[in-house]
């Protein structure tokens with residue numbers, strides 16, 4: 001079985017290389033493209049988005065068939081629908097369209113794996129900068145826990161689905177202190193990253209629910225909601241927040257990222273928060289306030305959460321990924337006031353998903369907070385990101401003056417819009433050749449993608465990388481204009 005699998009993986013690669021010219025000739029024109037390098041066996045995704053080699057096998061089997069039986073070009077094209085292959089930077093790049101709903105998510109993963117190659121400067125990822133991880137403080141916490149056998153035993157044991165109670169208390173207390181929100185620890189459910197909370201919600205909502213989303217919105221939320229087979233209604237996102245006039249008459253929920261949104265970097269004004277809260281109240285809709293970036297504010301004043309305007313209608317999501325470290329995989333949801341039923345439904349689904357989030361990680365985080373490390377760390381991260389954001393914008397103004405960008409007050413991304421007639425996918429292809437990556441913005445739309453947009457991350461690269469990356473992007477832009 002194993003040797004058969006290996007043959008299937010090695011043989012196509014050899015055939016790709018032997019027939020590269022022909023493949024390039026046939027498929028370069030396609031608009032779909034990505035990279036896998038040598039990592040053939042991680043390409044596939046089966047229906048529940050788990051990695052598998054079946055899709056790879058399936059895809060390669062079709063390609064193999066074509067390579068072994070050269071057919072007329074048109075027939076080959078229909079057999080290998082939407083596959084593009086090209087070779088650059090010493091790597092073979094392949095992009096194909098499959099029928100899985102999370103296609104765009106896997107597209108971004110492929111861009112990220114390409115950017116992780118080393119030579120490419122990446123504005124594509126959504127990664128916090130690892131240089132700012134509180135390595136020493138977490139080390140101190142681990143050493144302290146190891147000296148407390150009862151706590152260590154608790155950390156190593158199965159835990160409760162709702163989460164480690166002291167951590168739920170810390171989260172509730174933090175909302176009380178920062179936002180004057182009277183949240184009880186019992187309203188807080190710990191999740192495996194805030195991504196899990198979105199997934200749980202997607203499963204709890206009746207299949208086919210109407211879910212409003214910002215236009216554009218967070219890609220992996222679209223993926224999770226697509227798996228629940230919900231219908232999207234897009235609400236245009238303006239600089240002040242969602243355009244109230246484009247709110248739907250009816251929706252089960254409105255999923256939104258009101259602070260330093262991923263991907264746009266936009267923060268909703270208070271007036272928009274009020275208006276959206278009123279809409280939710282009148283329509284009985286659930287506001288899903290996804291706020292993983294709220295504490296990474298480097299300018300302006302902290303805004304009131306939606307949960308303050310509509311406490312009975314807001315499911316508030318948070319995460320330690322951006323304020324501590326994403327490898328912890330710890331996030332949370334705060335159920336609406338009086339929302340015990342929703343809490344129970346989320347718990348029920350979580351129980352079957354993973355029983356509970358890592359007790360070990362929860363204990364480490366709780367101890368990290370208890371020792372008072374968190375605030376100074378968050379402030380240092382926000383300061384560092386603020387400098388990078390300012391530098392990125394400055395360089396865009398200087399080197400790409402025709403490209404409009406948003407002006408984020410926090411978070412990790414800015415959003416750029418190319419002049420009329422340009423296409424971010426085209427720019428992306430040339431940018432890769434120049435050695436810089438970003439995420440083409442069209443993947444962040446639930447429908448009718450806007451092709452002039454791009455998401456730029458300003459946290460993963462250091463200042464030298466940002467400077468060189470924008471120079472490369474400017475060269476790519478100039479080449480794109482000449483085409």
Ligand SMILES: Cc1ncc(COP(=O)(O)O)c(C=O)c1O
Nearest residue numbers: 126193194195218262319321331
């Ligand atoms: C808007 C938004 N929500 C949720 C997440 C998921 O974060 P995590 O699962 O690491 O908490 C991300 C990650 O980038 C995000 O940008």
